[in-house]
Amino acid sequence: MWLLSGDAVVCLELACEDCISFLWHAVASWTWDAQDETCGICRMAFDGCCPDCKLPGDDCPLIWGSCNHAFHLHCILKWVNSQTSQAHCPMCRREWQFKE
Amino acid sequence: MAGESKDCYDKDDMDVDEKDKMPPKSGVMDIDGGHLHGERSDSKLVKNIGKVVRDLRGLGFTSMAEDAYASAIFLLLKAKVHDLAGDDFRTSVLESIKGWIQAVPLQFLHALLSYLGDSFNYDSPSSGLKSPLASRPPSYPGIDAPSEALVRWKLRLEYFAYETLQDLRIAKLFEIIVDYPESTPAIEDLKQCLEYTGQHSKLVESFISALRYRLLTAGASTNDILHQYVSTIKALRTIDTAGVFLEAVGEPIREYLRGRKDTIKCIVTMLTDGTGGNSNGTGNAGDSLLEELNREEENQENSALEDGFNTDDKQAWITAASWEPDPVEADPLKGSRNHRKVDILGMIVGIIGSKDQLVNEYRVMLAEKLLNKSDYDIESEIRTLELLKIHFGESSMQKCEIMLNDLIDSKRTNSNIKATIGQASQTSTVSEDSGISLDILDATIISSNFWPPIQEEALNLPGPVDQLLSDYSRRYTEIRTPRKLLWKKNLGTVKLELQFEDREVQFMVAPVHAAIIMQFQDQTSWTSKKLAAVIGLPVDVVNRKINFWISKGIIAETMDPESDDHMFTLVENTSDVNKNSGDGGSCEELLAGDEEGEGPVASVEDQLRKEMTIYEKFIMGMLTNFGSMALDRIHNTLKMFCVADPTYDKSLQQLQSFLSGLVSEEKLEVRDGMYSLKK
Numbered sequence: 145m146w147l148l149s150g151d152a153v154v155c156l157e158l159a160c161e162d163c164i165s166f167l168w169h170a171v172a173s174w175t176w177d178a179q180d181e182t183c184g185i186c187r188m189a190f191d192g193c194c195p196d197c198k199l200p201g202d203d204c205p206l207i208w209g210s211c212n213h214a215f216h217l218h219c220i221l222k223w224v225n226s227q228t229s230q231a232h233c234p235m236c237r238r239e240w241q242f243k244e
Numbered sequence: 245m246a247g248e249s250k251d252c253y254d255k256d257d258m259d260v261d262e263k264d265k266m267p268p269k270s271g272v273m274d275i276d277g278g279h280l281h282g283e284r285s286d287s288k289l290v291k292n293i294g295k296v297v298r299d300l301r302g303l304g305f306t307s308m309a310e311d312a313y314a315s316a317i318f319l320l321l322k323a324k325v326h327d328l329a330g331d332d333f334r335t336s337v338l339e340s341i342k343g344w345i346q347a348v349p350l351q352f353l354h355a356l357l358s359y360l361g362d363s364f365n366y367d368s369p370s371s372g373l374k375s376p377l378a379s380r381p382p383s384y385p386g387i388d389a390p391s392e393a394l395v396r397w398k399l400r401l402e403y404f405a406y407e408t409l410q411d412l413r414i415a416k417l418f419e420i421i422v423d424y425p426e427s428t429p430a431i432e433d434l435k436q437c438l439e440y441t442g443q444h445s446k447l448v449e450s451f452i453s454a455l456r457y458r459l460l461t462a463g464a465s466t467n468d469i470l471h472q473y474v475s476t477i478k479a480l481r482t483i484d485t486a487g488v489f490l491e492a493v494g495e496p497i498r499e500y501l502r503g504r505k506d507t508i509k510c511i512v513t514m515l516t517d518g519t520g521g522n523s524n525g526t527g528n529a530g531d532s533l534l535e536e537l538n539r540e541e542e543n544q545e546n547s548a549l550e551d552g553f554n555t556d557d558k559q560a561w562i563t564a565a566s567w568e569p570d571p572v573e574a575d576p577l578k579g580s581r582n583h584r585k586v587d588i589l590g591m592i593v594g595i596i597g598s599k600d601q602l603v604n605e606y607r608v609m610l611a612e613k614l615l616n617k618s619d620y621d622i623e624s625e626i627r628t629l630e631l632l633k634i635h636f637g638e639s640s641m642q643k644c645e646i647m648l649n650d651l652i653d654s655k656r657t658n659s660n661i662k663a664t665i666g667q668a669s670q671t672s673t674v675s676e677d678s679g680i681s682l683d684i685l686d687a688t689i690i691s692s693n694f695w696p697p698i699q700e701e702a703l704n705l706p707g708p709v710d711q712l713l714s715d716y717s718r719r720y721t722e723i724r725t726p727r728k729l730l731w732k733k734n735l736g737t738v739k740l741e742l743q744f745e746d747r748e749v750q751f752m753v754a755p756v757h758a759a760i761i762m763q764f765q766d767q768t769s770w771t772s773k774k775l776a777a778v779i780g781l782p783v784d785v786v787n788r789k790i791n792f793w794i795s796k797g798i799i800a801e802t803m804d805p806e807s808d809d810h811m812f813t814l815v816e817n818t819s820d821v822n823k824n825s826g827d828g829g830s831c832e833e834l835l836a837g838d839e840e841g842e843g844p845v846a847s848v849e850d851q852l853r854k855e856m857t858i859y860e861k862f863i864m865g866m867l868t869n870f871g872s873m874a875l876d877r878i879h880n881t882l883k884m885f886c887v888a889d890p891t892y893d894k895s896l897q898q899l900q901s902f903l904s905g906l907v908s909e910e911k912l913e914v915r916d917g918m919y920s921l922k923k
Contacts, residue, residue, distance in 0.1 A: 169736045171689075172730060175728060191691060199649055202653075
């Protein structure tokens with residue numbers, strides 16, 4: 145194993161004559177690990193954001209109910225707050241509880 | 245004019261011989277010639293001319309005499325203007341021409357007129373014989389007040405000078421604008437000339453024909469045309485602030501540019517990149533057009549918003565106060581835009597028609613640029629985006645903003661993940677199997693919904709790298725539950741350093757290239773089939789990609805006689821390959837897909853093609869029924885029948901380019917503008 149000039153450049157192979165060291169800059173896309181593609185309330189993609197938000201990801205997170213249905217946090221909060229009595233999951237009509 | 249005095253002469257010298265007519269005339273010419281060289285009005289000379297003129301008048305050749313010396317003076321003036329103005333656009337010549345008029349021909353005329361005037365005396369009662377149009381000249385000879393005739397001569401000469409200079413400049417306007425902004429003095433001159441002569445239409449006509457002949461040809465690059473367009477806008481803005489002529493002149497350019505495919509791309513590049521093409525923000529020499537525009541705008545606004553007025557009121561007041569009627573040449577059909585501020589960006593967007601297309605193209609280019617970054621330095625992109633937001637509005641740049649935000653976020657996440665490693669290694673859980681640390685991996689994490697469609701290619705990365713990636717995504721999930729990462733393995737950049745016995749070489753390459761070369765560590769020669777299987781790409785793709793390494797002299801290609809397959813071998817020694825002996829140690833940069841001209845991001849055309857394929861069946865069906873159809877008819881039929889899901893909303897040009905794609909795929913035939921199915 146070769147360490148070059150204290151940099152993060154590392155040689156892959158041990159005891160080699162022809163040696164390749166590299167710095168890899170990779171590209172990935174993130175996605176919510178939810179079963180569904182779109183939010184059942186706003187019908188927008190989970191990987192996008194709710195209609196009130198501008199930035200996806202941390203600014204517009206998902207939240208799971210105890211029934212395992214996921215929604216945009218902002219969407220389900222709006223829904224829960226609009227219900228007078230106990231709120232139910234918009235998908236399965238079970239009592240809505242935030243998943244721990 | 246000297247004409248006022250001629251009537252007085254009709255009685256004098258009536259008896260001059262007819263024969264005298266010719267010699268005096270040629271005498272005038274002679275003397276003028278001498279005058280040209282001497283540039284000093286000799287009193288004797290003036291006297292001679294004066295005598296001849298008077299004689300001619302006496303003969304009744306008044307107009308001929310005047311024509312003669314007038315034309316001589318004009319010839320001289322014209323030569324002088326040409327001489328002074330020449331092809332130098334960097335100095336203003338108008339003042340020196342005026343000075344010359346004052347110094348030479350007016351002096352001469354002054355002398356001549358006063359000579360002629362002496363003989364009849366202003367205060368003599370005979371002045372009653374003057375033409376009624378000419379008012380009585382000021383009759384105080386002692387004071388050096390210019391006689392009216394002289395003033396008229398002056399105006400006449402100046403007008404002639406303006407006209408000559410204007411013609412000269414208009415003929416060279418194309419070159420002048422090429423030189424802009426160095427040629428600003430010439431443009432200022434032209435502006436003044438046009439104010440006197442009012443021959444703007446001449447300018448428009450001649451410039452348009454120059455444009456057609458010299459710029460709007462197949463040989464001119466779109467970039468050049470755009471640059472000339474911008475210079476034209478800037479230059480003509482000084483001549484005509486209302487932008488009326490600009491509209492007329494700009495129309496042919498816009499028309500032409502609309503027909504070019506790469507116009508949008510060039511515009512976006514011009515807007516965002518420095519003119520020098522260095523997008524890395526090194527040095528201010530190559531400021532982008534956008535920044536330049538913005539600076540101008542700021543200057544304008546700063547001067548407008550000085551005091552604490554309500555901005556709207558103030559703005560309204562300013563526009564009201566600075567209102568000017570449209571020039572006579574304005575096209576009444578276009579309607580008077582009372583706020584016809586010449587907005588360069590607006591005029592450029594006007595070429596394309598809508599800003600959405602421009603924004604979309606920008607997004608694709610931005611995506612390409614961001615995906616090819618090996619660091620997270622996006623300062624210049626942020627600046628550009630801010631500027632674009634000012635012009636195009638925040639909402640249309642929303643997606644681009646998210647893209648930039650992704651990069652900022654990635655940077656943070658990346659360092660967070662690295663930090664967890666630091667902690668982990670302290671608690672002695674070094675990344676399990678592979679001996680290499682995550683330090684050599686950076687990642688850009690994108691919100692794929694907001695990026696343009698990205699071309700994905702399945703690709704098998706070398707084991708250790710793959711290990712790193714899954715390690716990275718595991719840590720990511722730990723930090724950001726419940727989010728996970730999907731790797732786009734074909735994207736990104738790899739900085740490689742190859743060490744051979746006798747040299748070290750550095751490269752910036754795409755992951756495919758890195759994956760290929762890393763296979764050669766364990767095994768120094770591969771057949772293309774085997775290599776393709778390991779990399780997980782089709783054989784022909786591998787053959788194409790490996791060309792990069794072959795061209796760098798790292799890998800040599802031979803034909804394997806046994807399996808009839810390409811054989812690739814690592815070149816150990818530079819002495820084997822002489823051609824790139826100078827490469828050692830140099831850092832070569834080649835980013836993803838450069839050599840094949842295919843970027844990671846689907847281009848706008850590709851997107852369009854994808855959208856259009858829905859209509860392919862319709863078109864095929866149509867052509868089966870009707871045999872052959874013209875473009876217009878296909879377009880209209882699609883518009884008529886594809887009304888719902890998805891609505892046909894493409895333009896005629898878009899349809900045409902799609903159809904020509906089908907033609908090149910040999911699905912359709914086109915003959916005399918009629919499309920039909922290929923048999």
